Amino acid sequence: MPGVPESCELRANGLDLALTLESGQFFRATVRGEAYQVVHREQVFEVRQEGNRLIARGTDAATLGRFLGLDSGATEARARLARVPALRPALRVTEGLAILRQDLWECLVAFHCSTVSNIGRITRQVEGLARAFGRPIGEGDLRGWAFPRPGAIRPGPALGAIRLGFRERRLLALQEAVDETWLARLAALPVEEQRGLLMSLPGVGPKVADCVLLFALGRSGAFPIDVWIGRAVRGMAPPGARSYDRIRAWAAQAFGDDAGLAQQALFLWARGGGKGRGLRQAPRRTSRIRSAARPSP
DNA sequence: ATCCAGGGGGATT
DNA sequence: AATCCCCATGGA
Numbered sequence: 001m002p003g004v005p006e007s008c009e010l011r012a013n014g015l016d017l018a019l020t021l022e023s024g025q026f027f028r029a030t031v032r033g034e035a036y037q038v039v040h041r042e043q044v045f046e047v048r049q050e051g052n053r054l055i056a057r058g059t060d061a062a063t064l065g066r067f068l069g070l071d072s073g074a075t076e077a078r079a080r081l082a083r084v085p086a087l088r089p090a091l092r093v094t095e096g097l098a099i100l101r102q103d104l105w106e107c108l109v110a111f112h113c114s115t116v117s118n119i120g121r122i123t124r125q126v127e128g129l130a131r132a133f134g135r136p137i138g139e140g141d142l143r144g145w146a147f148p149r150p151g152a153i154r155p156g157p158a159l160g161a162i163r164l165g166f167r168e169r170r171l172l173a174l175q176e177a178v179d180e181t182w183l184a185r186l187a188a189l190p191v192e193e194q195r196g197l198l199m200s201l202p203g204v205g206p207k208v209a210d211c212v213l214l215f216a217l218g219r220s221g222a223f224p225i226d227v228w229i230g231r232a233v234r235g236m237a238p239p240g241a242r243s244y245d246r247i248r249a250w251a252a253q254a255f256g257d258d259a260g261l262a263q264q265a266l267f268l269w270a271r272g273g274g275k276g277r278g279l280r281q282a283p284r285r286t287s288r289i290r291s292a293a294r295p296s297p
Numbered sequence: 298a299t300c301c302a303g304g305g306g307g308a309t310t
Numbered sequence: 311a312a313t314c315c316c317c318a319t320g321g322a
Contacts, residue, residue: 116317121305165303170319205319227317 005045005058005142010065014075016096017049019275020068023268024119025215026100027110027126028147039130040067041103042146044138058142069098072220077258084254086236087262093274094265100215104183106147107216108198111208112174113167128162129153150178170203177201191219206244214260223251223259232270 021029021036028039035048045058056064065071074097081087106126113125126147133148153159153175155168164171178201186194194217198209210224223229225247233247241250255262268274 112319114317115319116302117304118306118317163304166301166319167303203319207318 005138005140006060007055007057008059008061008064009053009055010061010070012049012052012054013070014052014096015049015054015068015070015098016275017047017054017068019094019096019268020098020100023094023097023264023273025211025264026102027119027123028106028130037142037144038067039137039144039146042137044142044144046142058138066101069101072099072101072218074098074261077220077261081255081258081262081265084262087265090232090262090265090269090274094268095275097261097265097268099220099260099264101218102216103147104187104212104216105150105178108178108201108204108208108212109147109171109174111211111215112171112203113164114211115167115203115205115208125162125164132158132162150175150180150183167203173202174204187217191217191221194219206248210248214263220260221252221255221257223248223255223263225263226267228267228270229263232266 017036021038029036032046035046037044037046040059040063043059043063045056045064047054047056047059047064049055054064054068078091078095082091109129110122110126114122130145130147133152133154134145135148136143137146138144153171155172159168162168186197189197191213194213195209198204198212199206204212207224207226210222213219213222214224225233225244230247233241233251237247237250237254241247251259251262
């Protein structure tokens, strides 16, 4: 039995840890005093930020750096995105935001659960799945449950207690459609094939597929469009860009491989979140705009 | 094309 | 306290 979890320290490279972990892309980070406790794959670790330093316990620098996207060039991406004037207000309140690199299967399930739901509920459901079906991991004060691998989630009262609602049957079907080999092959495909394959899964439409491409498969040009993004880009995108595919094509043209970061910045900004604001309360100021704008044929 | 599944969070009444 | 609105997917 190993005793003390390994520690590490690395430069944050401009990352805002709190902003990134609480930006709604990841569901397994919890506040613990000045730090965050994170469950990532088979590790439970604790990480905190002091200025431009990240100090962690229970993981190694390589794993942490990759998970946090420290090598993803977020600073350069922001500089390129700032050339688009309409994006500047969103960029202003999301300095230090990065796109995480999550576990593929966990990310797929989490965003599968996200359909017609909200962040608080998704968080509880992901945690519930881990507690009910995952393996206990960690040691000392760093304990948790790994997310259950495909096949480990079983129908029954324990699953019912997680209250997935109509998502439960689809989650079980999703699990049947996928195994470790399938996931490994998916990761190696070109992006358009990845997207098509993801969308062929039960309960996975364009939005969920794009979330998985962005948050797990490292496809930085993916641009998931939920209702908040739809509102945010109204007025930026040309009036013709109304459908999911047209907004997506516009984003690809406007932002290229930086579209994913643009999306996450817009998401926080549109919800009234961003630096020092948290993400919990979403003011309804845009609902009027939304009802005023009708889809055109 | 429209309705619903099942639920919870937030806002309005 | 009751009621309305919201939300992404798939099947009727």
